[in-house]
Amino acid sequence: KxxxxxxxxxxxxxxxxxxxxxxxxxxxxxxxxxxxxxxxxxxxxxxxxxxxxxxxxxxxxxxxxxxxxxxxxxxxxxxxxxxxxxxxxxxxxxxxxxxxxxxxxxxxxxVRALGCVNCWPLNGMPLLAGQPNPHRRPLAVKIDNAPAARPHYGISQADMVWELLVEGFITRLATYYHSQDPQTIGAVRSVRFSDRYTTPMVRGSLVFSGASQLMEGLVRGDIASGLYVGVSPQLGQGNAFYRSGVDGKVVPHNLFTSSAALRSATSEVGGGGSVDVPAWDFLASGPHPATVGGFLGSVGAGTLTIPYRADALVRYDYDANANVYLRYQSNGARYVLEVDAANGAWIMAKNIVIIRTDVIVTNVVDDAGGAPSLDMRMIGSGPATIFRDGLRQDGTWSRANLVDAFTFTNLYGHKMYLSPGQTWVHVLPMDWQVYSN
The missing domain is CATH 2.40.128 (Lipocalin)
Structure with a gap:
């Protein structure tokens, strides 16, 4: 060139x-x-x-x-x-x-700092007087994403949401609550391999409905090693959860909780002390040129599609006026705008992160239907794509160990930064492609 x-x-x-x-x-x-x-x-x-x-x-x-x-x-x-x-x-x-x-x-x-300072580590928003203690432990809540579990409750208030593949290539959400406290969160579902790899990096309280015997043993081992704490009916904190028939939901898609109940339970299991949450790389708050923070050479991306199975397909449409991506999910027949049923808020992602890695079909069965569980590699490096400000930038993800946050670099070796606000992360098999236009 x-x-x-x-x-x-x-x-x-x-x-x-x-x-x-x-x-x-x-x-x-x-x-x-x-x-x-x-x-x-x-x-x-x-x-x-x-x-x-x-x-x-x-x-x-x-x-x-x-x-x-x-x-x-x-x-x-x-x-x-x-x-x-x-x-x-x-x-x-x-x-x-x-x-x-x-x-x-x-x-x-x-010099104006490129990255945020004095901000929340998982969404990059400014720390303000009167907000919760930024050293409190984030809640890492596993959320059901089956069509029967939608609409979700409380996800608009998550600092970060991960959509993760599980058995049968359906997806579940890992939602991280740090800066806000939803009154209703749900529906809560069971833990999977991937939660053991993401919860340590947020120093989280892993919240789940239950686990297979094998998975329970692995989670208890992680807890004993100090990687995170756990809150679940299966671990003895059943009083932090309740069943609800709201929206016609039925078992197993109707287990709910609240931030207050989970924080109380987290304290009871020894997770109420201060933690230092590793910060992701966010731009400083306020308006910024779209191409700063590793986005020189990026291309426009007004719409993108995540190629999950038919009843879980995800589409994001860029809203230039609000500078966010609106999230839509297929119910098998049509795309439905994602709305938080707890407060009526549209799900508006400031960033969409695609992490491609090795996804393995195991011989472990966590599902009552007998489908084999999926495992995935979450350390090392691999291809990544970040969508931000209506732009797409391809690059590489890297992570040295499970207690570190992910970092991203573009094809020129420059660090890629996220915009302050909610981030949605999708972990996909290496051979899957995310198309945008």
Missing amino acids: ARFVAGDVDGDKRSDIIDFYDYPDGSSRVHLMLAADGHALRDVIGVAWPIGAMPWLPTQIVAGDWNKDGKADVATVTAGQDGVTHVGLLTSLGRALQYAPDAWTTPAAE
Whole structure:
């Protein structure tokens, strides 16, 4: 890839050509092609930077006679991921350019932090006076997503929602409540392998209706190891839950609870102390250019579809006025706008994150119907896509261990940031594709 500017570098009153060239290995160079040489490339090396030292995508070049000697000079202007603008000067020596890095950088007092500071770790919203303690333990509630369990209750108040594949390639939701306290949450369902891999990173209180004998043993082992705490009728906290026939719901799709009941139960099982929740990478609150935070080179994405089975297909439509994605889910016949039945709020995602990884069909049966459970790899790295601000950016996810948050980088190696607000995460098999337009 290359960018070009023109200027009279050697002072002979003719326009010369300067290019800023990006090589496939990530290195970059500036070449000078003089009119006096027929614009031939005489110096193949030019001014060279090693791999990653001068990022091509956020760098522009401009020409002008900076020292008034009648010869054109060149400047590189780079928008750094740290919020600092870096200007490098390439001064004309007649038939060559001499480079001086960081001839000007943004003064420290004027740097605007790219990432949020003093914000909620799971949604990036500002911490304000009168809000709950940000060091309290998040509630990690497993929510039923079968058609008979919809509409959901309380999910609009979750900081983050994960849609996870389970047996039969149906999905369930893992909802994380940290900054808000819904009065009604449901319907609650049983735990699966994936919950053991996501709950530790939020230091959560894992809330579930029940578990198979094998899964209960694994969860109890995690609890004993200090990875999280657990609240469930099966673990002895049945008084935190109740059955309801609201919306015609029947067993097993009608187990409900509340934030207050779960926080009380969490304290009873020893989870009431302070925790430090690893923060995800969110942009600073307030308006921001759509392409900041690793989104240079992104493409428009007004609609996207998650290819679950027919009665769980998910579609997101971008609302440019609200700068959110509205969520729709199929009931097998048509798409239905996702609305929180607890408060009538439309589900409006600021970010949609796609994590593709290895999903394995096991010989473990957690389901009463006999379908084998799914397991999945949640550490290491793999392909990722983030939808934000009406844009799509492909890249890579990475995570060193189960207690860490996920991080994302674009194809240029730059960190991708999320917009403050609710994030929906979809963990999909490696060979599934998410199409957008």
